[in-house]
Structures are given as C-alpha cells and as structure tokens.
Amino acid sequence: MSELLLIADDDPGVLSALGLLMKAEGYQTIMASSPKEVLTILAQRDVQLLLMDLNYSRDTTSGEEGLQLLQRIRQQDDCLPIVVMSGWGSIDVAVASMRLGANDFIQKPWENDRLMAIVQNQLKLAGIQRHSQKLSGHNQLLQAELSGDTQMVAESASGKELMALIQQVAVTDASILLTGENGTGKSLYARYIHDLSHRNQTPLVSVNMGAVTESLFESEMFGHVKGAFTDAKAARIGRFELADQGTLFLDEIANTPYSQQGKLLRVLEDSQFEKVGSSKTQQVNIRLICATNADLGEAVRLGTFRKDLLYRLNTVEIQIPPLRQRKEDILPLAMAFLDKVARKYNQPRLSIDSAAQHTLQTYAWPGNVRELQHMMERAHILCRSGKIGPQDLGLNTTAGTADNAIAGNNEPDLRCLEVIEAELIRQRLAYFDGNAIRAAESLGLSRSAFYRRLEK
Numbered sequence: 001m002s003e004l005l006l007i008a009d010d011d012p013g014v015l016s017a018l019g020l021l022m023k024a025e026g027y028q029t030i031m032a033s034s035p036k037e038v039l040t041i042l043a044q045r046d047v048q049l050l051l052m053d054l055n056y057s058r059d060t061t062s063g064e065e066g067l068q069l070l071q072r073i074r075q076q077d078d079c080l081p082i083v084v085m086s087g088w089g090s091i092d093v094a095v096a097s098m099r100l101g102a103n104d105f106i107q108k109p110w111e112n113d114r115l116m117a118i119v120q121n122q123l124k125l126a127g128i129q130r131h132s133q134k135l136s137g138h139n140q141l142l143q144a145e146l147s148g149d150t151q152m153v154a155e156s157a158s159g160k161e162l163m164a165l166i167q168q169v170a171v172t173d174a175s176i177l178l179t180g181e182n183g184t185g186k187s188l189y190a191r192y193i194h195d196l197s198h199r200n201q202t203p204l205v206s207v208n209m210g211a212v213t214e215s216l217f218e219s220e221m222f223g224h225v226k227g228a229f230t231d232a233k234a235a236r237i238g239r240f241e242l243a244d245q246g247t248l249f250l251d252e253i254a255n256t257p258y259s260q261q262g263k264l265l266r267v268l269e270d271s272q273f274e275k276v277g278s279s280k281t282q283q284v285n286i287r288l289i290c291a292t293n294a295d296l297g298e299a300v301r302l303g304t305f306r307k308d309l310l311y312r313l314n315t316v317e318i319q320i321p322p323l324r325q326r327k328e329d330i331l332p333l334a335m336a337f338l339d340k341v342a343r344k345y346n347q348p349r350l351s352i353d354s355a356a357q358h359t360l361q362t363y364a365w366p367g368n369v370r371e372l373q374h375m376m377e378r379a380h381i382l383c384r385s386g387k388i389g390p391q392d393l394g395l396n397t398t399a400g401t402a403d404n405a406i407a408g409n410n411e412p413d414l415r416c417l418e419v420i421e422a423e424l425i426r427q428r429l430a431y432f433d434g435n436a437i438r439a440a441e442s443l444g445l446s447r448s449a450f451y452r453r454l455e456k
Contacts, residue, residue: 002026002027002028003027003028003048003049003123004027004028004029004030004045004046004047004048005022005027005028005029005030005047005048005049005050005051005119006029006030006031006032006038006041006042006045006047006049006050006051006052007019007022007029007030007031007032007051007052008031008032008033008034008035008037008038008050008051008052008053009033009052009053009085010033010034010053010055010056010057011053012033014053014108015031015033018051019031021112021115021116022119025116025119027119030045030047034056034057035056035065035066035068035069035072038050038052038069038073039069039072039073042073042076042077042080042280043278043279043280044279044280044281045280045281046280046281046282046283047080048081048123048126049080049081049082049083049119049122049123049126050073050080050081050082050083051083051085051119052066052069052070052082052083052084052085053066053084053085053086054066054067054084054085054086054093054097055086055087063086063093063096063097066084066086066097067093067096067097067100070082070084070097070100070101070102071100071101073101074100074101075226075227076225076226076227077225077226077235078101078226078234078235079126079129079235080126081103081122081123081125081126082101082102082103083102083103083104083105083106083118083119083122084097084102084104084105084106085105085106085107085108085110086105086107086108087107087108087109093105103122103125104118104121104122106118152188152192153329153332153333153336154329155328155329155332156325156326156327156328156329157328158321158325158326159321159326159328159329162318162320162321165318166189166192166193166196166318167196169193169316169318170192170193170194170196170197171196171197171198173197173287174315174316175268175287175288175289175290175312175313175314175315175316176193176288176289176290176315176316176317176318177253177290177291177292177296177313177314177315177316177317177318178190178289178290178291178292178318178320179291179292179293179296179317179318179319179320180293180319180320180321180322181293181320181322181368181444182293182367182368182370182441182442182443182444183323183367183368183369183370183371183441183442184320184321184322184323184368184369185320185368185369185370186251186291186293186320187206187249187251187291188369189318189320190204190206190247190249190251190289190291191204193247193289194246194247194249194287194289197247197287199245199246199247199287202245202246202247203242203243203245203246203247204243204246204247204249205239205242205243205246205247205248205249206249206251207220207221207239207248207249207250207251208251208252209250209251209252209253209254209255209256210251210252210255210446210447212256214257214259214260217257217260217263218260218263218276219232219236219238219276220238220239221238221239221240221263221264221267221273222238222240222241222263222267222273222274222275222276223235223236223237223238223240223241223275223276224236224238224275224276224277224278225275225276225277225278227277228275228276228277228278229276229277232276232277235275238273238275240267240273240284240286241282241284243284243286244284244285244286245285245286246286246287247286247287247288247289248286248287248288248289249289249290249291250288250289250290250291251290251291252291252292252293253290253291253292253296253313254292254293254294254296254299254305255446256305258303258304258305258306261305261306261309262306262309264309265306265308265309265312267284268288268309268312268313269312271283271284271285271286272284288313290313293444296310296313296314297310322365322368323365323368323369323371323372324364324365327361330360330361330365330372331352331357331360331361333369333372334352334360334372334376335352337372337373337376337377338350338352338376338380338388341376341377341380342380344377345380347380348386350379350380350383350386350387350388351386351387351388352387352388353387353388353389355389355390356379356387356388356389356390356392356393359390359393359395360372360393363395366442366443367442370441370442371442375393375394375395378394379392379393379394382394421453424443425439425443425450425453425454428442428443436450436451436454
C-alpha cells in the first residue's frame, strides 16, 4: 500500500496541483484547508508525511499560524515527517520552522523535481527511523529471545508425528495454538514454525502474557503516544506493531486478563488497533502463535476465557507430548543439550555412561525437556571424568518415584492428595534450590497459585 500524504493549504488551486503531482508519483493524498482540519485528520488517520503551508486565513504573510500548528503537532508526535511551504519565505521563517521541528522547508512556487526529492528523502528517513525504533523496542520490550540453535529431535513415533504436522501447517498463515505441559518446549516449536514460514525474514516477537499486568496491557500490546498518561514521557511501540509483517508469539495465553481479552480479539479479527492516547487506527499484518499449559476449554466453561477468542486462536491446535511419552527422544535430546553446553563453555563434549542412560530413560521427567536441558548443563559442570554417571545427574530418586507414581508409571500412591501435594512442593523447592518461580513452572502453576499452596 502506498504512503498516505496530508497536504494542508488554504488555496484550493495549490491543493489540486499538489494532489495531481503526488498521485502521479504513486502516493495517496488527503487534503486540509485549515490548522483545525490538520489536527483532526492526524488524530484519525495514519499519515506518513505532512506537507503544510505556513500561512492561512488569519494571517497570510507572517507564518505565525503555521508555526503554531507545527508546534502543536510536535507536542504530540516527534516522528511525523513535516515539510513546510511558504510563498512569503525568509531566512527567519525557515529557521523558526526548523527549530520547531520541521524536517524541511520549500518556498512557493515550488519546483516539482526538488519537491519530490524532498518528499522521497523524508519518507526514506522516516522509514529508517521506524526501523531503528523497532530494533530498540525489541531490546527493551522482549522478555527473552527464543533460541533457534537447539536441535529438533524426533526419534519417537509421537515426535515424528508432531514434526510432520508442524511442517504441514508452518507454511500457511493459520493461527496455531500449542498446548502441553510446562517445559515441553512450546516456545522452541514456535520459533521452529516461524523459521519454516514465509515470514522467516521478519521479526518473531515473543510475549509472556503472564508477565503483562492488566493496568499496562494496552500500552504493552498496542503502544502509547507521548503524554497518554502520567509516566508516558515518550511514545512507545507495542508488541503488535513490533511484529508487523512477522510472527507474534503469545506464551501463557490463558493468563490474559479477562477484561482485556475483547481488545485482543478485536485486533486479531480486524488487524487494527489504536495506541493508548490516540484515536488513530493502525493496520497490522501478523501471523499468530499462542501457547498454554492450561485447559482453555475448561477456562471457557468457568468463564475465565472468552469462547470467541479461543475460536480465533485455535485454527490449528498442536498438542506437544510430554517427555515421558517420547522415551526414544530422551537420549538424543540429552546429547544435543551436551553439545550446546560444550559450545557454551568452549569445552569438549562429554558422553553418558550406560547406567546414567538407564537413569535418564526411566525417570518420569515432571519438568519435561526444560528439566532435561538444565540437568545436562549441571551434569557437564559437575562431572569429574569424561563420562557422565548417575551420580552427576543429581536426581532425587524419591522425587522421581513420587513423580512416576503421580504420572501413572508405578503403583498408585494411596496417600491423600494434600499429603502428596505438600511433599511434591517441598521436593520441587529443594530441586530448584528454593527458587519458587521455577518450582511453580515445573508444576504447571501460576506464581500466585503456587504461593497459595505454600501458605496452605
């Protein structure tokens, strides 16, 4: 879609001439004949450049009315390219307009070639600035980069079936919902889907919805303009704008506040949004991938998740199987993680002895692939020989047995649920060295739910 230019002048002849010139060069135009019209249009439309006269009906020679308009625009928008025109040009007026934020100045009557060179140059510079802001936004806003260097392993039947499905849907633009237990690698599969898609040269923007507070939801997701609220000292680019033309990955989608789900649904359905503090509608083109370890169907039944939003998210639902159901993948994954750790520490890769291999294959893996990855890094650090043994794995066999029982792999544990729950929480806290957040994640609990169980 061609850029939209706003042309402001009180002379209908000038508006007509400039409109024809810009149309011939492939630009869309919208006209305004007064400062009030300019401000109204800027509040409602996504304009890429403003070409404005300095003199209007109130004063046709001094340029004061145009300079005041320029000042008001710059108080709200630091980035819009503005080219000012005047038939009563002077060095003083040109300097004053540049000091107030104009990007360039041209005197009437204009030369078409020079005017078009200025317009094209300002649009190009604005594009570079937007790109720079997006790169800066990635550094400031993204919680964590998804790693693309972990080997995709699929030796098991369920793993091969999963990979075949992912490869089939990745080349489309269909919305994908990844479900499965904590630690199964949903974020890694989101990265893999993006890399296989036709958008792989564009951004993949990841958002942990559990970390987005309700009060800042709109600012985080859609951005805000300068002065939109007390602390909005500068404009901010939201996640949707960052992901434009690329992929947006919403992790822990079930944690989206119910009050904000309608706003999320609207942008997903219409591909439009407004920044906080602005009535200007912006278009966005994204591919959506979501992930959750929650039962969204049950959340809909309980009234904590919108049914219409669920239908918008799960065009294709992909269930990521837990590691205990992919036993053939355990050892290849372990070796892949050891390769990665060896590169990280610039050390030789270790091997795994037969006893440790048996331990890995018989463990229940309550933390799934994430737990295996952390275990391999710890084993690499603690191993004192060239081979990792069972003692290097640091597995709590009691915890492993309890988890196996809970997973249904051993004889059932007939103790009451409260006792089992309390023991399991203590084991996980010990396993993660008292880190409550990691313990909560391994159990598939939100932080607040985990602390409620701790209190109990």
